[in-house]
Amino acid sequence: MIAFLILLLLICGAYCIVVTRSMIRAIIGIELLIKAVTLLIIAAGNMTGRTATAQSLAITIIIIEVVVAATAAGIALWVFKRTGTLDVRNLRNLKG
Amino acid sequence: MTIINIDNALLIVTAIAAIWTVMGRSLLKATIGLAVTSAAISVIIFRLESPLAAVFELSVCAGLITAVFVSAISLTKPLTHKEILYASKDRMKRYIYLPVILLVLGAALAFVKIWPGLVIAAPAAASQPEARSLLWDFRRLDILGQVIILLAGAFGIVLLFGEKKNK
Structure with a gap:
């Protein structure tokens, strides 16, 4: 069951990133992917009897997740201020 | 053996919330779906004997990240009626494959019988x-x-x- 849940979250997150045109929704897809990885680490820790190590790794992932989400939301807002839209297709016109 | 035990209920709630997060039309509803997914995952993590990580998941992911997303969405401009109509026609074509992929995955996993319980004896x-x-x-x-x-x-x-x- 846990394998199905992890796969479901991975597929939902990857599909969201590939298909969406909204920057906020792309960040939500990244969040779903990170949640799948967190769940995978906790499940692996539970199966091997090393829950303490898995918990410490999961806490590290969660902290990095919140920083990634906040910084990405800030970048999305910055793009919105510059272009007036959250459409990722506008980023194709960037230099570099 | 009952079919609807807490593990199956958690699986169903998380799956519906994750699919709703991806397929929901409104960004605000998608954010709420993400928070519900996080809350359900935190219960699963608690059931997997990791209470400290579960508390972090619930407070940070279901709480703080939702607040960050809601504040980011509130600072953007809503779509006009014409844009909403155009987007709803277009998005149906793009998102229709996700339920199909998940159904195929579920059928494949049921076929190979990878359905152990949530809590595996460590x-x-x-x-x-x-x-x-x-x-x-x-x-x-x-x-x-x-x-x-x-x-x-x-x-x-x-x-x-x-x-x-x-x-």
């Missing part, structure tokens, strides 16, 4: 320190890295969210 663990002592005694460098990342993130958010003052 092998007898050797004497292992608690999560708190593991974090503070053995993984101090991780804590330092997390603090640096948090400070860097806060600095980046102040730069990106903050508006320039007109001179």
